[in-house]
Amino acid sequence: MCGIVGIVGARPVAPLIVDALKRLEYRGYDSAGVATVEGSTLDRRRAEGKLVNLEERLNGSPLAGNIGIGHTRWATHGAPVEVNAHPHFSSEVAVVHNGIIENFRELRALLEEEGFTFSSQTDTEVVAHLVASGLKSGLAPKEAAFAAIKQLRGAFALAVMFGTDANLIIAARNGPPLAIGHGDGEMYLGSDAVALAPFTNRITYLEDGDWAVVRRDSVEIFDETGNTIDRVQQTSIGSALMVDKGNHRHFMLKEIYEQPEVIGHTLANYVDFNASRIALRDMGDTANPLDFAKLDRLNITACGTAYLAGYVAKYWFERHARLPVDIDVASEFRYREVPMAANGLSLFISQSGETADTLAGLKYCEAAGQHLAAIVNVRESTIARSSHNVFPTLAGPEIGVASTKAFTCQLSVLAALAIGAGVQRGHIDEASEQRLVEELSEAPRYANEVLKMENEIRKLGHTLAHKEHVLYLGRDTNYPLAMEGALKLKELSYIHAEAYAAGELKHGPIALIDEEMPVVVIAPHDRIFEKTVSNMQEVAARGGKIILITDERGAQEAGMEEAQVILMPNMPEIITPIVYSLPIQMLAYHTAVHMGTDVDQPRNLAKSVTVE
Ligand code: F6R
Numbered sequence: 001m002c003g004i005v006g007i008v009g010a011r012p013v014a015p016l017i018v019d020a021l022k023r024l025e026y027r028g029y030d031s032a033g034v035a036t037v038e039g040s041t042l043d044r045r046r047a048e049g050k051l052v053n054l055e056e057r058l059n060g061s062p063l064a065g066n067i068g069i070g071h072t073r074w075a076t077h078g079a080p081v082e083v084n085a086h087p088h089f090s091s092e093v094a095v096v097h098n099g100i101i102e103n104f105r106e107l108r109a110l111l112e113e114e115g116f117t118f119s120s121q122t123d124t125e126v127v128a129h130l131v132a133s134g135l136k137s138g139l140a141p142k143e144a145a146f147a148a149i150k151q152l153r154g155a156f157a158l159a160v161m162f163g164t165d166a167n168l169i170i171a172a173r174n175g176p177p178l179a180i181g182h183g184d185g186e187m188y189l190g191s192d193a194v195a196l197a198p199f200t201n202r203i204t205y206l207e208d209g210d211w212a213v214v215r216r217d218s219v220e221i222f223d224e225t226g227n228t229i230d231r232v233q234q235t236s237i238g239s240a241l242m243v244d245k246g247n248h249r250h251f252m253l254k255e256i257y258e259q260p261e262v263i264g265h266t267l268a269n270y271v272d273f274n275a276s277r278i279a280l281r282d283m284g285d286t287a288n289p290l291d292f293a294k295l296d297r298l299n300i301t302a303c304g305t306a307y308l309a310g311y312v313a314k315y316w317f318e319r320h321a322r323l324p325v326d327i328d329v330a331s332e333f334r335y336r337e338v339p340m341a342a343n344g345l346s347l348f349i350s351q352s353g354e355t356a357d358t359l360a361g362l363k364y365c366e367a368a369g370q371h372l373a374a375i376v377n378v379r380e381s382t383i384a385r386s387s388h389n390v391f392p393t394l395a396g397p398e399i400g401v402a403s404t405k406a407f408t409c410q411l412s413v414l415a416a417l418a419i420g421a422g423v424q425r426g427h428i429d430e431a432s433e434q435r436l437v438e439e440l441s442e443a444p445r446y447a448n449e450v451l452k453m454e455n456e457i458r459k460l461g462h463t464l465a466h467k468e469h470v471l472y473l474g475r476d477t478n479y480p481l482a483m484e485g486a487l488k489l490k491e492l493s494y495i496h497a498e499a500y501a502a503g504e505l506k507h508g509p510i511a512l513i514d515e516e517m518p519v520v521v522i523a524p525h526d527r528i529f530e531k532t533v534s535n536m537q538e539v540a541a542r543g544g545k546i547i548l549i550t551d552e553r554g555a556q557e558a559g560m561e562e563a564q565v566i567l568m569p570n571m572p573e574i575i576t577p578i579v580y581s582l583p584i585q586m587l588a589y590h591t592a593v594h595m596g597t598d599v600d601q602p603r604n605l606a607k608s609v610t611v612e
Pocket of ligand 1: 303304305306307349350351352353354355358401402403404487488491607608609
């Protein structure tokens with residue numbers, strides 16, 4: 001998703017802005033640009049593709065100036081070409097924007113009637129012309145920006161700069177996040193605190209409807225009616241973390257390898273390993289801890305991989321806590337007009353904590369008077385700040401666009417919550433709680449063992465490369481895991497992959513099976529293993545090429561000599577979704593690396609999806 005940086009500084013800012021934009025690269029983008037004011041001259045450089053292209057442009061033709069705004073663009077309106085890259089200009093006004101201006105067509109028509117000429121296909125350009133129109137009518141820059149902001153509908157984080165004032169950036173937020181960084185004699189703007197890490201860790205997050213006047217020595221924040229408003233300045237913990245690949249080839253691989261550690265770290269936040277008890281630590285309203293005993297229903301809302309973590313948890317909550325669970329993808333939930341249970345809990349799962357659809361689902365539940373809980377990786381995110389109970393994953397910054405360690409950490413939190421819920425609701429006695437907690441504590445060790453299988457999995461990945469389709473099958477918690485496997489393979493390698501509940505195969509998809517079709521079956525030896533074996537036999541009988549991910553007992557009992565097996569250690573059932581995530585991640589990773597795709601930033605994808 002687009003990234004925004006702004007600096008009102010005391011030194012040349014263009015190189016600083018590019019460095020900050022690099023820290024936002026992980027969000028995904030397809031063009032970039034920077035604009036500065038030097039004297040009273042507004043100037044910009046823009047480039048298609050990666051930031052190195054922008055850097056080359058700047059090396060050939062540097063930009064002077066102690067004030068500037070920069071942007072990485074993830075195309076929504078208009079192709080990812082230079083004319084559509086931000087900043088957009090209108091005479092003395094420069095604008096960068098993240099989000100979507102929904103009424104841009106109507107505004108564009110009005111502005112064209114007024115005589116403004118558009119040079120891009122973007123929705124953003126209307127903002128530059130609207131502000132310029134205000135200036136033309138005699139408004140001062142601050143008032144012109146406010147007048148423009150009031151006319152915008154949709155989701156936006158904006159930074160507006162003026163050729164006539166080298167000490168002013170106007171920032172505005174309605175949806176996508178925007179943070180102000182406080183320096184000494186310098187002020188900063190960024191889409192997140194990570195972007196501003198080299199400059200400051202003193203951060204103020206704008207709330208929806210806020211806009212701000214940012215100058216070298218001051219920041220004033222206003223609400224949507226134009227009244228001054230106080231927003232807390234906080235010390236960001238995320239911002240101190242440096243982001244690098246270590247000695248791994250990709251961020252994704254580094255993040256796969258971090259899993260034993262971050263799963264352990266996350267579990268330790270929700271489990272007392274000495275006492276073998278669940279000890280939920282809530283970073284939200286600690287005066288009102290979550291009481292699962294009072295709940296009649298849990299609804300879980302999330303997108304993509306986070307949704308699939310929630311899907312696994314549905315099985316856990318229903319099985320261990322006898323709590324009925326509805327699970328929805330947020331983009332459907334938000335418009336489905338769902339009647340909410342009176343004693344319901346709404347749980348939102350999001351790595352970034354900024355996903356627009358998930359946030360909209362949260363707002364819907366808030367309006368319906370629901371109790372709101374969140375599992376997020378970015379603790380200062382909007383979803384965290386908007387929820388009553390907050391259960392962070394301690395995965396550290398996840399930079400690879402495809403989620404890996406955040407997923408297994410989400411599963412770790414959810415497993416602890418489900419067991420905790422079972423205890424509170426009287427369905428898990430003390431002995432079972434102790435057993436389950438001890439089993440959970442084994443997850444990091446097993447994850448570590450699986451990492452040692454990378455070579456073997458790499459070879460299997462090579463057999464998938466250049467296949468046209470791959471099917472994934474699983475039952476019970478392995479069904480959402482199969483969906484996660486298919487999602488990882490699709491997004492990284494661009495191979496079409498689909499997942500089915502293994503028992504559903506014979507109701508249609510089995511027609512797809514022939515000698516060319518690889519079928520990845522996720523099947524630890526569990527209560528329903530035999531059922532999955534029957535489904536595998538149906539595939540084998542039709543010539544399908546099976547990759548079976550199972551344990552020793554499963555491999556023996558499957559008795560399928562023709563299958564290629566990823567042999568997992570025997571482990572307790574509760575941790576299989578966490579540990580079996582690793583081979584499916586590695587399989588997708590190595591398939592993609594072999595095919596030469598951009599693993600950390602797959603085409604068309606963004607890390608933090610802050611538009612609908
Ligand atoms: C897939 C992936 C996405 C995200 C989804 C939600 O690997 O990363 O499907 O899971 O966009 O993002 P968050 O968790 O930030 O809400």
